[in-house]
Amino acid sequence: MLQNLQNKDKKNYLIHQLYVRQEFDECLKLIEKVLAESDNLCEYALFTKALIKRQNGLVQESLQIFQQAAVINPHNIANLKQIGRSLYLLGKHKAAIDVYEEASKIGSPDWEIMHNKGLCFMYLKQYDKAIETFNVAVDIQPHDSTFIQLGKIYTLLDNIPSAINVYMEALQHSPENTEVLTTLGLLYLRSNENSKAFEYLENSLEYDPKNPRSILAAGSIIQDHADMDVALIKYRVAAVLTPNSPQLWNNIGMCFFGKQRYIASIACLKKALYLGPFEWIINYNLGLVHLHTEQYASAFHYFSSSINLKPDFSHSYMYLAITLGRLDDFENACASYDKAIQMVGMPGEPLFHLNYAVLLQRHREYDQAKLHLMQFRDLFEAQDEETKNSDPDILEQAYALGRLLGM
Template structure:
């Protein structure tokens, strides 16, 4: 009689577990939780599988801390169940407790079990702790177990965080060889080449990415930026129009569209440029480049007070960009604030001593304020830097050459 009762109880529990599983995979979470509660009451809370599924549902609902408690309860019932341990570690990771998650993953490995998921997630924890050497080792171990696009992407990101761009290029190239039709990998490789100034290679990879996913907004934005850099504004705007349908609230997209209107030939479209840039600023008020670009547009419109406001905002967000100080100095000079203009030029030159355009503009501002000797000093430095760049094969804008000749003649007249 006892044996028969035990057999019936086990069979009944098996059927309930099957019912719980069926409800869970059907995403009928309300029914699933009701059945789980009934089962937990009937077995005194000592059923591992219902506890495990309830934890999964709670995590799906965003209740990470509560789900962790249930995963830990399931682990207490079955301490050597690897699935429970992995879920405990995953919950700790989602809660930002990366060190604790690493410890649980390490305990799982001590049980003689290590798969791709454990190595990959352990690498993620090390990456967020900024322990990049350990993260690289874990991601490489994960790929040794089983190669995945996600692991290649994370490994490449770690190399980029270390500013080891050659290492990142090698990783992303391996990823492309492994998964040649993955548009995300192709786009990432293209963006890395773009960051390194290798526009032709970048465009090739982005083109391949668009061949597999013609409507991917991230790829379209990157390809459009290359076209924009080549001064083909109309074609770039066509690309951006496609991306805008998919991602209408992308600040970088509206920033680029605004600069296309600003760079339009033969006449810049200032009103359209300001409208697009202000939309970008609304979408991402802490993006320094948007404020910087708004400063440029207002400076060209001769709206110097507005230009001063946006250049100041850009500097507050990114204090180490030399060009912001140079254009702020030009703006201050136009506002007849010579002392602060000179200070801004000095700051720009201290950040980027090899920038000959800052030296030229500084020399012009000093000349216009009758500081002829100081102007000559800056002009001499400008000529040294410019001649060096010309010797290295750099193309020089015609306007810079013209300004050089005019200032050279003017200084000779004043100092003779």
């Protein structure tokens, strides 16, 4: 009897050794031999066989083998965890939750069970339960992966302050985690806190100078400050690492646009569009460049595509209206301006009214033009001094239009 136990332990050890060496073919041969000798009652051999099957993409088959192992030893929490994992990978999230709840009744509180259960709730879009479960997992044992998933849920719910708090807590445990640092930078960027965003992105790049997400985000902040050459240097590094990123080529294209290199800008933006044909912002930017270069038919095409992909962005309608005006389609241009003004709501966007007034004046609709120019003046005066002085061309255009209208 003792000899049999020793032989069994020895074979389990050999199975483990072959598995960790990733010699899967030899491992499976030994497993089949052990299972034949044990009449399919060797739990460890079944468990390892299921792991190999799942790594080879045979998730359904691995689930059945894990279930066999669980029948042999129903109180082994490892079997239940792997059954839950396989169900999760098969998209059977409700069934996985049931298994994880059964597993949580065995032994002490387990971070892995609660984390994976939270993932299931997340994919079922039961976000309140997911948040609650992830918080329990963090209380058991703080893990970067749990903080990241918890932050993702708050971001999905558009609760940016809570997401930032979660990632800040994650940094207390892992101050050098580049994914957390980059995500924090992006969240601050989304909140228009560019200085904080740049601080965290630069910290991320200190630990991983070739992180494409950090480079792209840091470059976009530099680009927003009109330092196109420095931004392009950043993007050159990212282009080597992620040459097929539509967001990267979109940003490069807009850098060239800022440098008034329009042919290069269009070439980069068209490459971005090829890589990401359903990205509305690329169509929008192509519309801007073609409008600027007086290619109005092409501008109309790209602005229309942008609106089809993202119909709730009011500026697309304004630039479409400008394009239609240049194409002498007065009626549709007015309709597009009306749509843009209606979408933005109160208090309103000054530039929309100014451009609308310009169009109306050109078509001798003087009374309507005066009305929109007055609306522009009211909205413009309500802005802070920095915003008022940000673009002198707007004021010049407003004064010139006012003189034409006798205002």
